[in-house]
Amino acid sequence: MEKFELSLKTKSGIRHFEVKDYMHHDGDSCKYEVFENGQFVGSFEPDGHHHLHICTNAGVLKADVLHSIAEELERYNI
Numbered sequence: 001m002e003k004f005e006l007s008l009k010t011k012s013g014i015r016h017f018e019v020k021d022y023m024h025h026d027g028d029s030c031k032y033e034v035f036e037n038g039q040f041v042g043s044f045e046p047d048g049h050h051h052l053h054i055c056t057n058a059g060v061l062k063a064d065v066l067h068s069i070a071e072e073l074e075r076y077n078i
């Protein structure tokens with residue numbers, strides 16, 4: 001597992017997230033888990049075209065913020 005930081009500009013300001021990347025993902029669980037201030041906010045799963053989809057929504061963030069996180073992760077050429 002690799003961890004890295006991700007910052008995202010939202011309407012309420014810059015938000016910082018910690019991403020856990022399960023590099024040896026086997027399809028039985030979500031590949032990316034995202035946390036804000038230590039709280040789990042959601043996880044993501046890549047499809048066959050390397051686009052990320054919400055795998056788990058913890059209900060902490062609005063869906064548009066989760067989609068923005070997915071788009072930002074995709075910019076990392078995941």
